[in-house]
Each structure stands twice: as structure tokens, then as C-alpha cells.
Amino acid sequence: MSVQTIVENGFDGIVAEIECQTTRGLPSIIIVGFAGKAVDEAKERIRSAFSCLPVDFPKRRITINLAPADIPKQQASFDLAIAVSILEASQAIPPVPRKASFFGELGLDGSIRPVRGLIGKLLSARQNGLTTAFIPESNVAQARLIDGLNVYPCQKLSQVFLHLNGQQVLVALSGASVLPKSTTASPVDFADVIGQEQAKRALTIAAAGRHNILLSGPPGTGKSMLAKALISVLPPMNRAEILEATHLHSLHGKNYELTVTRRPFRSPHHSASQTSIIGGGSKPRPGEISLAHHGVLFLDEFPEFQRNVIESLRQPLEDRIITLSRAHDSLQLPANFILVATANPCPCGYYGTPKACTCQQAKLNNYRRKLSGPIIDRIDVYVDVENVAHAPLLAPNRGAVTT
DSSP states (O other), rough: OOEEEEEETTTEEEEEEEEEEESSSSSSEESSSBHHHHHHHHHHHHHHHHHGGGSSSOOOOEEEESTTTTOOOOOOOGHHHHHHHHHHHHTTOOOTTTTEOOOOOOOSSSEOOOOOTTTHHHHEEEEETOEEEEEGGGGHHHHTTSSEEEOOOOOEEHHHHHHHSSSOOOOOOOOOOOOOOOOOOOOOOOGGOOSSSHHHHHHHHHHHHHHHHHEEEOOTTSHHHHHHHGHHHHHOOOOHHHHHHHHHHHHSOTTTTTOOOOEEEEETTTOOOHHHHHHETTTEEEEEHTTTTTSEETTTTTTGGHHHHTTTTTHHHHHEEEEOOOOEEEEEEEEEEEEEEEEEEEESSOEEEEESOOOOOOHHHHHEEEOOHHHHTOOOOOEEOOOOOOOHHSSSSSOOOOO
């Protein structure tokens, strides 16, 4: 007998079986199956959490196996499944239904805490034929977005124990809720941009065709403001896009219950590292290109980014996915975004303008070489953004929108 849960494998998930065996010997808990530190520490959390149950913790040698054993398990979301497997092995509860899955981190008082990436876990559970899920109550907002599953929110381990024993039935969520309305609201709108009709027209075309665009011009011409206004002309996200964006942000951030209803707009600083942009790390997380999925990735001062960061965008801009290969694992994450980049004509910003340029020729050549041919080839639209005359800026009728 085993208890089911989901182990993350990049954007997707794999069904993991939690097996428990109790034997004679000194009381102890051994967890095997490529368990990370957070999973191995579960034995102390579970031992304390049993204090809220009407049964004693088994005074036997307990062996927990997390299968498949060749896939790393890093998260504390296995706590609830491990606790249920111990209850089942010690015959404190009847055999757990084969199609049930369990997600949650346990507190020392038996409380069930929210977990990272729950939407992806539930989608993977449904895809693999699991029909029931026990989840932390704090994750309910995201769980309501998933249909086709009987989802039971839980606050305490004792509630799961009583439910599985038939003593106190938990109430399942009633189907998928209506998604929060997607909004295209933006702090900057095209109506706020005076002049720059050519640039606004180019951004509208980029939004319609999902083209990557480069805005080039001296400082103060409104390049950053134009880029931030692009969100206001993009269409609202549909249900599938909201689920994907919410899942990616849940994998990355600390707000596990956040629902993403507005197209993402990511604007990393030019000092950002390659890992922060494309994702990865010792515990792989989505990078900025995945967090901008179905939205906009704004790279201000594009040539000022490190050369290796710029070159790492080659594959995502072409394939709309990022494949991260490491020595111990490989994962694939979506990265379907609109790239909006800005650049000055030179490091000081005033080459070719009435104001004198102070850049030496060698520095100017190095600046221009920062963008290689393959990167330039993946940018579809180029726009020169010039200075706006004072008269339109001071006119009372401001903000005609070009469509």
C-alpha cells in the first residue's frame, strides 16, 4: 500500500508514491528515496504533529520510501502524505483510496501550512488520473481554479485523520470557480505619452503580432514610459494563460496563494545575473523570462546587461521555452514573452544629437558590439525615439491614442 503525492519536475509533475513499513526495533524514522534536507526534517515535524491526534505515534522502526527514488525531493509538501502513510501502516486509519493525493507542510502543532506551486501539482494529479486531493486551506484560492478534482481543504492533521476514519467528513470544494476577471490595467497608458506617434504605432503592431521590439534614442525621450504602456494594449489573459502564469509565480515567489490575473510585466535591473534571468540555481526556480510568460519582459538599457546574459536569450526568443540542463537534472520551463528592449545611441546617450557626445570611439564600438547578430536577428521591430518638441508637451489637449 502507498499514498500518492506529486513531485515537481520543472513545470510539470510526476506522481510520487509514499511507502511506509513498520518493523520491530528501536523507535526511529528513516526516509529514503533521494530526499533533500527539507524532506528529511519532516520526521521531526510529523512526530510532533501526532500530538494533536487521538492515537500515539508508533513506537517501532519506521521506514519511509519516496518512489521513484532517482528523482530529487526537495519540498516540505511531502509532510502530509508521509504522515498519512504512517497512519495507514500502523492501521490507525483504513487503507487510503488509491486515487487520493495529499499536499501540505506540517507545523509542530499539527497545522497544515501552504505549499509552493500547488496549481501545478493539482494539474499534474488530474493529468495522471488522481481524482481526490487534500490540500492546505491557505491554498484554496488557487485550488478553486482547477476543475475535475475533488479537493478537500484542511487546517489540521486531525481533520484528515477523522475524515479518513469516517468520523468527521470534510467538505469538498464545489467545482472550479469563475476566474477573477483578467485586467489590462497599467500605471502608464498610451494616452499619457505625448507625441511619439511612430513609437506608439510600432508598439501596437508588436502587441498585435507578439513581436520583439527595440526602442533606441537619447535619454529623456520616453522609451521606458512607452515600454510600460504596452501592457495597456494587450488583450486580457484567458483561463489557460492565468493558470500557467499563476503556476510559474507560485513556483518562484513566497506568495503561494497569489493568483495572477494581469499580464506580467517584468523589468530586471541591468546588473541581474544570468541565473536570475533564465532561471535555474541549486534549487531550480523560474527566472525572469518565465515569470514574463504571456506578458512583457522589459530590458531597459539593453546593451548594459552582461554579455552572457544577453546571449542566453537566444534559445528562449527562438523557441519560447527555456531548457535548463544541470549535472543532476534537466528541466524545461515556458518562456513565451514579448521582449521590449531600450538602448541609447552610445554610453553617454547623446551620439547624433545636438548635445555633444563625450564617448571615445573605442568605447562606442564596444557598446555597439554588445548586441550580437543572432540577438539582433530575433528582434522584429526597431524604432528610433526622438525628442519631443516643447509645444506638444505644453498643449492643453494631451494624450491622443494611436491605434
